[in-house]
Amino acid sequence: MNEMRAGVLSGVGRLEIIEVTRPQISSPQEVLLRVKTIGICGSDLHYFRTGRIGDQVVDFPFIIGHEAVAVVEEVGSNEGDLRPGDWVVIDPALSCGRCDQCRAGRSHTCRQLRFLGCPGQRAGCLQDYLVLPRNNCFKINEEESTLGILVEPIAIAIYAHHLAEGVRNKKVIVLGGGPLGLVVAYISRQKGCQWLGVTDKVDARLEGAKKVGADWIGNPLDQNIIKEVESINPEQVDIIFECCGQQEALDQAEILLKPGGKLVIIGIPEADRIWFNPHLLRRKEIEIINVRRQNNCIPGAIQFLQSHASSLRFLITHRYSLNEIQEAFEVASNYKDGVIKAVIDL
Ligand SMILES: [Zn+2]
Ligand SMILES: [Zn+2]
Numbered sequence: 221m222n223e224m225r226a227g228v229l230s231g232v233g234r235l236e237i238i239e240v241t242r243p244q245i246s247s248p249q250e251v252l253l254r255v256k257t258i259g260i261c262g263s264d265l266h267y268f269r270t271g272r273i274g275d276q277v278v279d280f281p282f283i284i285g286h287e288a289v290a291v292v293e294e295v296g297s298n299e300g301d302l303r304p305g306d307w308v309v310i311d312p313a314l315s316c317g318r319c320d321q322c323r324a325g326r327s328h329t330c331r332q333l334r335f336l337g338c339p340g341q342r343a344g345c346l347q348d349y350l351v352l353p354r355n356n357c358f359k360i361n362e363e364e365s366t367l368g369i370l371v372e373p374i375a376i377a378i379y380a381h382h383l384a385e386g387v388r389n390k391k392v393i394v395l396g397g398g399p400l401g402l403v404v405a406y407i408s409r410q411k412g413c414q415w416l417g418v419t420d421k422v423d424a425r426l427e428g429a430k431k432v433g434a435d436w437i438g439n440p441l442d443q444n445i446i447k448e449v450e451s452i453n454p455e456q457v458d459i460i461f462e463c464c465g466q467q468e469a470l471d472q473a474e475i476l477l478k479p480g481g482k483l484v485i486i487g488i489p490e491a492d493r494i495w496f497n498p499h500l501l502r503r504k505e506i507e508i509i510n511v512r513r514q515n516n517c518i519p520g521a522i523q524f525l526q527s528h529a530s531s532l533r534f535l536i537t538h539r540y541s542l543n544e545i546q547e548a549f550e551v552a553s554n555y556k557d558g559v560i561k562a563v564i565d566l
Contacts, residue, residue: 225566226240228282238281245294245295247296257564259561260562264284266490284344285344285346286335286337286338288369289368302359311355311356313334313336313513346542348566368525370532370536370561374524380461384509387459390414391453395466396462397420399535401461405432405461418436419437424537431534445476462485474506479505480505483508485509535560537560539563539565
């Protein structure tokens with residue numbers, strides 16, 4: 221009764237299901253959630269493949285996962301609007317509310333941030349039950365609940381667009397057509413960009429790029445991205461969203477941006493150093509914008525999902541049960557079988 225299942229990373233490239241003690245509410249501000257679905261995110265795949273992101277190193281075994289849809293099982297107090305049976309999307313970032321960053325409205329870079337499934341911070345949500353502060357739970361309609369795990373990538377995409385300060389009438393390229401890149405591309409189209417290009421090495425993802433309205437798609441494995449984009453846009457492009465964490469994408473970006481262009485970096489590189497050509501950056505006065513997840517964009521992302529559900533549904537390509545986590549991560553990590561977003565139903 222007090223046991224539950226949890227999916228742990230037990231070594232590089234290895235996942236296991238173990239029994240752990242079920243968590244309990246310890247304050248009126250907390251809620252107990254029954255986790256229903258988790259999404260496999262690019263950052264989870266970094267931990268799966270290498271056991272780390274930079275100096276955030278996994279201490280095995282470790283419960284991973286941070287994108288979750290859940291049902292409220294129990295509330296710490298009846299105040300507030302959450303009730304048992306409500307469907308929620310979680311915000312995996314637990315901030316302190318007191319530090320300089322939190323006070324400045326930057327809770328996403330909180331000095332004491334504890335992020336679910338982040339080594340050294342907090343265990344992840346790939347488990348049957350989860351206790352979270354109620355402020356980290358956002359109600360979602362039951363009908364959209366199966367799509368709810370798209371809320372986190374949508375929130376990050378909305379935040380990246382906010383930092384980019386507008387794509388209307390601009391020429392935009394998204395380098396990397398994973399779930400996040402495709403949502404960034406979709407929002408670019410919705411916001412009235414003038415021209416939209418998307419690149420990826422996986423053709424199934426480029427098909428997805430067509431669905432979100434790309435004017436041009438390119439696969440760097442068999443196309444010369446720079447030549448093709450420059451022949452369509454001799455004056456180069458205004459904004460590039462880098463969504464794949466690859467050095468070659470950054471190299472393309474600094475060439476393809478026009479003077480005064482913006483490079484918005486969302487991808488997570490596997491390397492600990494990335495390189496820029498300082499002469500190109502300087503001569504063209506390229507603005508580099510780093511995106512750290514998202515800041516307060518979850519309510520907006522839920523609304524966005526509700527109005528665009530039918531267009532974004534195709535992003536979830538694979539569903540697995542908890543018993544199939546090893547296969548789920550292998551498929552997602554190796555970009556097999558046309559995978560865009562893989563999810564695990566608990
Ligand atoms: Zn994520
Ligand atoms: Zn803080």
